[in-house]
Structures are given as C-alpha cells and as structure tokens.
Amino acid sequence: MTSMTLSMLSREPHVITAGTAVLGEALDQQAVARIEVDWRPPLPGTAAALARVLADPRRERANATAVGRMVSARPMLVGVRPARDVLGLEPGTFLHAGPPITWERASGPMRGALIGAMLFEGLASSPKDAEDRLAAGSGITLDSCHHHRTVGPMAGLVSPSMWMLEVTDAEHGGTAYCSLNEGLGKVLRYGAYGPEVIDRLRWMGDVLGPVLRAALDRSGPLDLRALVAQALQMGDELHNRNRAATSLMVRELAPAIVEAAPEHAAEVLRFINGNDHFFLNAGMAAAKVSADAARDVPGSSLVVAMARNGTDFGIQVSGLGDRWFTGPAGVPDGLYLGAYGPADANPDIGDSTITETTGLGGFAMAAAPAIVRFVGGDVSDAVAATTSMYEITLAEHPAYQIPGLGFRGTPVGVDVTLVARTGVLPVVNTGIAGRVAGTGQVGAGLVSPPVEAFTAALEALAKA
C-alpha cells in the first residue's frame, strides 16, 4: 500500500480564496488565516485558449527551464567590432528595431534613421536621394535586428560601417550585439539625419569604436551582470536611467582607455561622460543575450522579445520560435522636452524593451526613485508599477535586486498566460521620438503594449 500524507491535515489552516466573497468572509469569521485573490475574469475570449495552454503537460517545466536560462545568463562585454565583420552585413542591408517593416509602413523616425544610414554609408548623395532609393527599394534590404542576435534602441538602425558592442553569455554560450550609443537630442536613432548626426557617426566609427576595442582588449571582458546588479542598487532601472551604470562602466574602462589610446582618451571619456545613456546599449545587448538563452523551449509561454518598429509592437515567445505577434504601437504617455508636446510624438519605437523583457526598465521602476515622474509622480507609483509586474512574471531575478523592496529580485519573465488571465500589461519605460523624420527625441515616458499581441500569442500556443 502506498502511504499518502497531506500536509494540510497536520498544519494550521491557511487558506487562499479566489471567487465568491461570502466564502472568504465565512473563513474570516472563523479567524482562519487567509489570502484573498483579487480575482477578475481573464481577457475576453481567452478562456478556452488559457485552459488548453495551462493543461499542456510541458508548460510548467518548459517555463521553469526557459526563465531559468534567462536569469542564469552571465553576459560579458567582450569586444567592439564593425557590423560588417560581426554580422556579415553587405552594403545596402540595414537592420532596424522591432518586428520586420517595409519603407511604406515605416514611421517618420524610422524613415529618418534609414535616410541617415544611407548617407552615412555613402549610398545616397542627399536626403532626397536617399528617400527615393529607399522607396524604390532596389539594392536595399531591411531586416529586423532581432533576426540577427542584435538589438538597437529607438529606430535601432544598424548599417555595415557601424561599430557594435559584442556581448557573450558565459553561462550558455550565446552572443548578442548592440550599436554604440550616440547621446541624446539630434541623433540617428531618434530619426535625425543632419550633418552633425552623420559626422558623429563617422567619429564613432573612426575613434570611439577602435579605442573601446583596444581598451577592452587590455581590460579583459566586462561583467555586465555584476554591473547591472550594482546599478540597480544605485538608482538605475537600466532603461530610462543609466547614469549609475554609465558611471560604473567608465570607472572600469577609463584606465584601459588611457593606456590604449592616450591621444584620444580625453575626447572618448568626455563623450561617454556627456551621455548618461551610454550604458543603455551594453545593457540591451546583455538583456538580448539573456533572453535568447531562453528561446525555443517547446511548450514555454515565456516572452523572449518585446520590440517596436514605430508602427507595430511585436512579441516573440519561447515555445513559438521566431514568429512575431503584433499589434499597433501605442503613443507613449510622458514628459516632453522644451516646447514639444503629445502631438509631436511618434508611436512607440525601439528594441530597448528587451530590458523589460528581462525584468529591468519599467519592471524595475521601484529601484529608480529619481525618475518616478515618468510613472505618475511619487515613489509609491514606482513601487506599484514594479509590484504589479510580479503578477505576470515567472520568476524573481536572483542577482538583480531592489533595495527598496527588501532586496527582492526584480520581476522577470513575462508569461503570456498570466497577461491574459490578469489583463495586466507589461510596464514599459521609453524615450519618445518626434513623429516627423529628422526631429530627434521629444520626450520620455511610459507606454502600454497592445493587448492583441499577447492574446494572439496565446492562441498560437493553444494550437501548438
């Protein structure tokens, strides 16, 4: 005979209640310890798919495996190299942020960035010429960064001559890339393509990239997991605030920069110091290599990419391969620079949501009290934003912790079934690009992903 013990028979009762309030109240009247679920019906039309996906015998283990890989990744910054070398990009090939898009459907900032990249690569003589060639399309190939182990902030344009941060995962062996951050204001990633933008890109290719490569060769790989963990405890959420992480990175690299290139050290260090977001791109590559480690686990409902191209917001799911599930990109709600206002804002754009995909950015808002104005005003709003993300995520990050929450790990690993069940959407922090090509950044704020991206992925899981 098999013996069977139920711990509930020998322990003090402690009951979770979900549903009818009177049944919970009856337990309160008996003074039984109780946790009440604030239950609401799932998103309309998802009940059948949810039941099917939750019944999948692979799901629980698949999700544990996938999110386990995501949080155990050890991203190391190992090199800085031109895109043509590391990605094998041919002239005329451009990678961009978000799910795949055509010139016809591209928004203002995406078009602006493409024009700038054409000028930078010497494929057009003027912005007008670039536009004509892009519209004609011959000799031009556009593809999603995510299809090439790459991520890019905002427009996320990558062309062959740009220099890329190369990040490897010391735990699982993956590699991911991200371009170098140009700074704020009129920059290519926000769709600006004026002469100062192109000149800066040239300098980055001629000086910044080679100097950083030489410095890294001297210093050895930079442990980004450790750096992110420290920055979180210094008030960054690693998407809209990268000040601490950038400072830490400079501290790590400065001696090697000075040794490797004394003649350029001052201008390189001045450039990095002048840009609080310099670390963002390294953080994004780290996030990308971590998220990629979680890909392709059959049966897993874990989101492994969230990305926007300025027109569509798309997600990819571990158990569903490289398929994109998209909905219209929303216009962020935020704070505006100078005289810009909501009418100037482009819909959401960029691969930087890879930070939220791995539990940073909006998910780690509680770590960044300095920028709580983005989420509504006070620290309790930031804490509420982070706390709500635990409802839709599979794990708490073992290394990325939030001091203000008692060093609780950040909420990491969005599960599409939990999004459908709770109707809670990922909190995404973002910069806001001007809607007219060539404008640049107009603000920063918060955006909600389109719910249909998640329900479409759920339907696909139910059929998988």
Add this chain to the structure above:
Amino acid sequence: MNDLVEVRAGVYHDSVSLMRVSQALAGRPGVSVAIVAMATELNVGLACDAGFSVPPATPGDLLVAIRASSEDAVQEAACELERQLAARGAASGSRREEAPPRTTRSAARAAARSAARSGDATVALVSVPGEYAFLEAVDAVEAGISVMIFSDNVPVEQEILLKDRAREQGVLVMGPDCGTAVIGGAGLGFANVLRPGPVGVVAASGTGAQQVTSLLDLAGVGVSHLLGVGGRDLSAEVGGRSTIQALRALDADPATELIVLVSKPPAAEVARAVQDLGLGTKVVAALLGPGQDDLTTAVERVLGALGREVPEWPAWPASPAEHAVSEGTSGPAGDAVRGPLRGLYSGGTLCTEAALIAGTGEFTDFGDDEYTRGRAHPMIDPTLRLEALDAVESGVVLLDVVLGQGADPDPSARLAPGVARACERGVAVVVALVGTDGDPQGLRAQAARLNEAGAAVFTSNAAAARHARELARAHAGA
C-alpha cells in the same frame, strides 16, 4: 418611471456580492427594479427583458440598471450603490504598494514569502465561475497546495487532469462542485461547526456529508477532517482518483480512527479499487441509493462501530393543528390539506434521500444548476424556494434548511413567515434542519422559530421524509 442604465468598463465584483448589492437597492423605497451585475449575456438579457436599453458591454464590465418611481429615488439608489461598492472595494483593497494577488499562483507565492508569519498556504478555495476554475486550481496544484473547487460546470477532462497532477504533487483536489470541507477545524464552503474528534469523512456529496457530520456532532462524536471529493469522483470516468487519495491520507492521519465514505453508489470497478486499498483504518460506507441505508441509519452504524449510544435525534413536532391532520382527524383545516407531497430542497443529496424514502411526491432541488445560473445558491438566497412555497395551496411540503458557515446567517428570518403563511392555507410543512449546536445560526433557535411558525422540524432528513410520507398518506386516506 425613471431609469438609470450604466456600463462600467472593467469593474469586477463576484456575483454573490453583486446580488447582495442588488437586493439592498431593490429594497429601497420607490425602487422597482435594481440589477447590479456583471454584463454577461444572461444579465444583459435580464435587463433587456425588464425593458432597459443596455449599451454594448462585455462580460468584464459592470452593468447597473435601476428603475424607480422618481428621479430622486433613482439618485438616492445610485448614491447607495456607490456606498456599497466603495465598501466592497475598501474591504478587499489595501495599500496600493501591497496590491492584492491577482491569481492563485501569485497568492501562493505571497503566502510563501510571508511564511515566517503564518506559514505557507495549506489549501486553496476556488469559487470563480466554472469556465475559469481550472486555471486557478492548476495554480494551486503546481504550487503544491491542495485545492477545493466549489465551482460547478467544470469539464470532466479538466477534473481528471487536475486530479492526476495532484497525485504527482502529493496534494488533493476536492471537487469540482465540492460544497463542503472541514480541514484542521476550518470549515470551507458550506460547513457546519463540528467538534474535533476521531471520525474522518470522505464525501462525494456535500449536503450528505453535512447531514452525517451534523448527526455525529449531535451524538457527541467529533470529526477529524471532512474531505470533499466532488460529485463525479466515484464515477467510472474519474475513477475515484480523489477518493483514493483522501482515504489514504486519512488512513495516515493519527487523529482519524474511523473513516466514513459518503457517496452515491460508486461504479462497480471504482468500488473495487476503493475496497482494494488495504487501509489500516475501518471504513464505513454511507451510500445513497435504492436498497441502501439512509444516511441517518449509516450514522447509527458508525456510532455502533465506535461503541457509542445512538441518541434520540432531536425533533420538534408540529403544533396541534398540524398534528390533527397527521392523525387523519378532521381539524379546522382538515379538508384543505389534501394534496400531494412537494419537496423543496436546497441540498441535492438530501433531496435524493428524501425522494427515495417518500417514494412519492414531486421533489425539486433548487441547488441544481438550472436554478443557480445567475443567482446565489438557495442556502444563501431563499427567494426561489419561498416563491415555490407560497405557490403551494394544499398538501404537504418537505424542505431542508442547512445551517453552518457560508450559509444564510438567519434562514428562518425569511422562511418562517413563508411557513406560517403556508400553514394558514392548511399546508402541512415538514423541515429537515441540518446543523449543529456550534453553528452560528443557532440550531435550536432556528428550530424553535420554524416550529412556532407551524412546521414539524427534524434534525434527521430521513425522519423528516418519513414523517412527510405519513402525512401525505394520511391526506390521501382522509
């Protein structure tokens, strides 16, 4: 007439809470109709039938439809609605920084985080609408927590899947459609307040288990645990998956000296599987069906097995007028009481037992899905049964009143006047009162109120059914 119709997007409250709010509004002066409900197809249909024009809405929205005699009355009702909903929000909400969990999964994690204070959760009680119950129950099982599924309308494939996963995890799935459980002294769902003691109960029948444990309690015998398994568990399809788990668990429980299994007669192969468990603890079966002992007799067998005296089961005979009828003599209302036996039940098993014993009459189980769709269970809301009682013109009415946690806090408050009206019409009323002296409603106070109203009251449903049968025969023979 003044109408107020509103759809509030994304505002959710459970149906029982909303019915309470609706009831409070409908009871206000000048208000003729008050519907406060989730905008399901059914509820929107109800509102449309009542003549309201309802704007487009989804089941995730709250529908408010109020009709009153004056604009002022509508406005006052609207204010009261805000007050009631705000009170509900305040009761369930807490500080924004500590938002309540939105899923059972999240609640299990929250419990584990606060484990130092009150320990991991031991059991989850799921009473969400049936089509969603599986989602919450899976969360509990995956978190290693036993789960009681109060919800009905859960597909049997989902039940089997849950029970198989539960066995792998070493936890128990009670239900679906499990109305009662008592675990470690805590009553879940509809549960009588029972003294602790040596009898463990495994029940595929909620009200059957309540009858058995209430009678044991009245005989001074307590219960270690009452584990529900859901009405389908002993079917050939489900194969007794949870019954087997529950029997083994009680067998291993040091506090349990004897086990009672309350069920309809199981499928033959399931009965064999259960018998072949080779338990060290004696199992007494209380099976409901033709040719089986009634539940009261089964309880008496349990008392015998424990070497305990069988007491006189408490009963309160009816007032002389009803007595006169029962003895076939012609009283003042003697001629009027002729008529059939009507059984108006809230408990399905009690209804079945009574119908078997009576062998005649028309029995209705108001706890059946047909009557509970879109409204509260008759153990909480007696409206439908009262309407049925008021419609009986003659003969004998047999009804059950089930006390305990979760049930109507004072059932006789509304039933006793209905009983009195029926008796005035010459109807003989017999009540099976299922409860214990520990129940919050007060067994003896409820019995006294119903008895004063003219009903004969029995704590044994079988005794009540026999009495009703005799009365009906007396009528037929008079």
